[in-house]
Amino acid sequence: MEKPLLFTRDLSIGYPTKKQVSVIASDVSISLRMGKLISLIGANGIGKSTLLRTLTGIQKPISGEVMLNGRIVSDYPPSQMSQKLALVLTEKLPPSNLTVFELVSLGRQPYTNWVGKLTADDIAKVNQALHLTATTHLSAKRHFQLSDGQLQNVLIARALAQDTPFIVLDEPTTHLDLQHKAALFRLLRTLSSETGKCILFSTHDVEMAIQLSDEMIVMNRGNVIQDTPENLIKMGAFDRLFDDETIVFDKQKQRFVFRGF
Secondary structure, X not given: OOOOOEEEEEEXXXXXXXXXXXXXXXXXXXEEOOOOEEEEEEOOOOOHHHHHHHXXXXXXXXXXXXXXXXXXXXXXXXXXXOOOEEEXXXXXXXXXXXXXXXXXXXXXXXXXXXXXXXXXXXXXXXXXXXXXXXXXXXXXXXXXXXXXXXXXXXXXXXXXXXXXXXEEEEOOOOOOOHHHHHHHHHHHHHHHHHHOOEEEEEOOOHHHHHHHOOEEEEEEOEEEEEEOHHHHHHXXXXXXXXXXXXXXXXXXXXXXXXXXX
């Protein structure tokens, strides 16, 4: 079997407080492979962002290790890490007058020289990223002129231009309507299969994630499970997702329903 791109070993995640260490989850076992689209789901406040920050080396684990390409994540210097991992966050972009092409070109910074001059290869990578995300027609537009859906695709194009084997997205469907959510999910699935990259994203759109993910990571209180959507349904992993007896997961319909209404 192919070696995982990323895996965890005896991992506990959380954060220190003034009086003690607050542990969110222990014995976290995650294994991510190339060409897979993996979704991370869980209720609000369960610790999804903490897990993502730990997996990407932004936050230190309470204990244990995160291994990326056979090396502890925290051992990578920033210059090397930026060639292994691309992040797409939900924060708004700072004010600027950048065009879409210029914004996507920022993904090439780990490879350009100190003046940031793009080579022919860099430009080809940017154009390929625009093509894969169907945003070539937006190249000359200013990024602030884009809709939320267009901007999200452009930010994914920037991550693709960074040319890393691993892309992590934090809540990429936030602020998108149903049509654009579906389009974004399809895009991520296509990119993982066609480029062979490993794509991990957190989302609250559980039902869409079930339909389109190769694998899912489900966070419940103190417990993290990774498996295929089919196996997770069989083991009842979604039954405990929300701490509300009126919200029930229907295994036949593969969606949540309300009980007692």
